[in-house]
Amino acid sequence: MATKIIYFTVNGRPEQAEFPTDCPAQDVKDLFRSAAEAGPHDILKLYNTNGSIINISPQLAPNSPHSCYKLEVVAADCNSELLGSDPAVALGFDLFSMEKRLQSLEKRILTEAAETPAIVYEMKRQVESFREKLESVEHLSWLGLFKDMSEGTHKPSPFYHKRTLRKTREECEHVREKFLQMSSLEVSEEVRQYLKTPTFDNWQWEDAEIMVLLQVMYTDLDFISTFNIELDVLQQFLYEVYRRYNNIPFHNFKHCFCVTQMMYGLIWLTDLRSKIDSIDLLIMLTSAICHDLDHTGYNNAYQINARTELALRYNDISPLENHHCAVAFEILEKSESNIFRNLPTEQYKRIREGIIKCILATDMTRHTEILNKFKAILPVFDFSNKDHRDVLMMILIKVSDISNEARPMDVAEPWLDCLLQEFFNQSDMEKLEGLPVTPFMDRDKVTKPSSQTGFIRFVLFPLFIELANLFPCLEQHIIDPVRKALDYYTEMEKALEREKQNRAQSDKVVKPSTSKEPEAHPDPGGTTKPVTL
Numbered sequence: 001m002a003t004k005i006i007y008f009t010v011n012g013r014p015e016q017a018e019f020p021t022d023c024p025a026q027d028v029k030d031l032f033r034s035a036a037e038a039g040p041h042d043i044l045k046l047y048n049t050n051g052s053i054i055n056i057s058p059q060l061a062p063n064s065p066h067s068c069y070k071l072e073v074v075a076a077d078c079n080s081e082l083l084g085s086d087p088a089v090a091l092g093f094d095l096f097s098m099e100k101r102l103q104s105l106e107k108r109i110l111t112e113a114a115e116t117p118a119i120v121y122e123m124k125r126q127v128e129s130f131r132e133k134l135e136s137v138e139h140l141s142w143l144g145l146f147k148d149m150s151e152g153t154h155k156p157s158p159f160y161h162k163r164t165l166r167k168t169r170e171e172c173e174h175v176r177e178k179f180l181q182m183s184s185l186e187v188s189e190e191v192r193q194y195l196k197t198p199t200f201d202n203w204q205w206e207d208a209e210i211m212v213l214l215q216v217m218y219t220d221l222d223f224i225s226t227f228n229i230e231l232d233v234l235q236q237f238l239y240e241v242y243r244r245y246n247n248i249p250f251h252n253f254k255h256c257f258c259v260t261q262m263m264y265g266l267i268w269l270t271d272l273r274s275k276i277d278s279i280d281l282l283i284m285l286t287s288a289i290c291h292d293l294d295h296t297g298y299n300n301a302y303q304i305n306a307r308t309e310l311a312l313r314y315n316d317i318s319p320l321e322n323h324h325c326a327v328a329f330e331i332l333e334k335s336e337s338n339i340f341r342n343l344p345t346e347q348y349k350r351i352r353e354g355i356i357k358c359i360l361a362t363d364m365t366r367h368t369e370i371l372n373k374f375k376a377i378l379p380v381f382d383f384s385n386k387d388h389r390d391v392l393m394m395i396l397i398k399v400s401d402i403s404n405e406a407r408p409m410d411v412a413e414p415w416l417d418c419l420l421q422e423f424f425n426q427s428d429m430e431k432l433e434g435l436p437v438t439p440f441m442d443r444d445k446v447t448k449p450s451s452q453t454g455f456i457r458f459v460l461f462p463l464f465i466e467l468a469n470l471f472p473c474l475e476q477h478i479i480d481p482v483r484k485a486l487d488y489y490t491e492m493e494k495a496l497e498r499e500k501q502n503r504a505q506s507d508k509v510v511k512p513s514t515s516k517e518p519e520a521h522p523d524p525g526g527t528t529k530p531v532t533l
Contacts, residue, residue: 008069055434178208196268228342236337249418251295260288262400270471283354290328305435318363361394405485406478449493456486
């Protein structure tokens with residue numbers, strides 16, 4: 001049986017691991033865990049000779065004793081009682097003594113060298129930068145500080161360590177009560193018109209108010225009367241939807257609203273009410289509301305690579321989108337929240353088929369397939385053709401789903417920050433679990449502007465331009481703002497590159513030369529001796 005030998009160090013101690021080439025990934029991780037004398041929930045990182053993190057897996061490249069990898073335990077289990085309230089003391093560190101020692105060393109350097117060397121300032125800057133990074137990253141998942149290994153409905157969110165991933169009953173009831181109190185209020189005509197535009201600012205509205213605005217959409221599109229939807233049933237449906245969106249930065253209830261509001265705006269801007277049946281409009285709006293139900297912040301690639309319950313249940317085929325559909329129809333199965341309960345069976349079947357088709361279309365792995373279908377029928381598009389309408393409905397929900405950059409920058413940019421937070425959390429988790437790292441989510445490789453420039457050029461523009469070919473009126477509403485967004489992030493990318501070059505230049509200036517000879521001074525005897533500290 002072919003085996004592989006890996007040489008590495010743990011706390012400076014040389015170790016070697018030998019395992020079969022077809023060894024299961026978990027067995028390899030356990031082998032390294034054992035070598036590090038780490039607990040079952042401790043978090044390990046393996047570094048190559050370049051200092052880069054590499055996956056602990058059977059695919060590890062063999063090395064030699066002269067090119068050892070370095071294994072570190074970067075975070076211990078937070079639930080362990082062994083560390084107690086002061087991890088530093090439990091691990092044998094006296095932080096106060098260390099700080100005093102560092103201060104005395106700094107004074108000694110200052111006394112003997114007459115001035116503080118530039119390298120000391122640089123070290124301080126790096127430490128301060130690292131401290132800021134730690135304090136500004138809310139979830140700190142890469143340190144595992146808030147990682148709860150227990151199962152159950154009260155599992156903490158990987159992003160908000162003081163909140164559960166699922167909304168608590170108290171949280172939901174509080175919002176529901178406010179919603180019901182507000183739902184009978186008359187929304188002004190000014191707000192109703194504003195709601196029909198892509199410039200709508202979601203950040204000004206609380207969750208209960210958002211539910212009122214969603215109710216307005218169903219009312220102003222005449223769905224209440226056309227489909228005999230009772231108001232209390234619609235309100236219960238909206239509450240259940242709110243309840244099933246999780247406490248995560250991006251794919252949350254506010255994102256659900258933004259997508260639905262953009263869909264609502266597109267319906268009015270393109271005058272779709274005069275072009276397709278009301279039932280198709282109902283399908284599109286309801287699909288937008290339900291399209292990310294119970295999203296946990298990890299995409300399909302993670303679900304499949306981590307072999308999660310969803311990936312197993314749906315055989316790796318759009319696991320998230322299938323789950324969002326399933327949760328939507330769980331809500332609609334309850335009579336008290338089934339807004340379609342008064343419809344004939346045939347209409348319900350058509351709606352169910354349409355919602356499934358629309359939500360599954362939001363899987364970005366199908367992007368090219370759906371866009372190519374739309375481009376093929378565009379020259380002969382016929383609103384009376386059901387196949388044509390079905391493709392248009394998929395295009396409209398896709399546009400709505402990724403439409404943030406069509407909004408004003410002060411609305412769109414905070415959404416990008418939220419999205420990157422989710423992305424970085426996933427790539428951190430992929431590294432920790434030894435999974436393939438999603439390239440566009442890697443915090444070590446992706447910057448804010450670089451994440452957008454390629455996405456706008458190669459995903460947004462091709463999609464938005466084709467829709468504007470069918471509806472020319474959309475040029476000013478969704479194409480022009482996206483052009484401005486591309487210019488904005490292109491300039492930001494250039495500025496970051498300039499800053500990077502300037503930093504590299506300054507590093508060359510402060511970095512002391514390692515080849516410099518010790519300074520020599522003549523002594524009274526006429527000989528020359530190097531000065532040493």
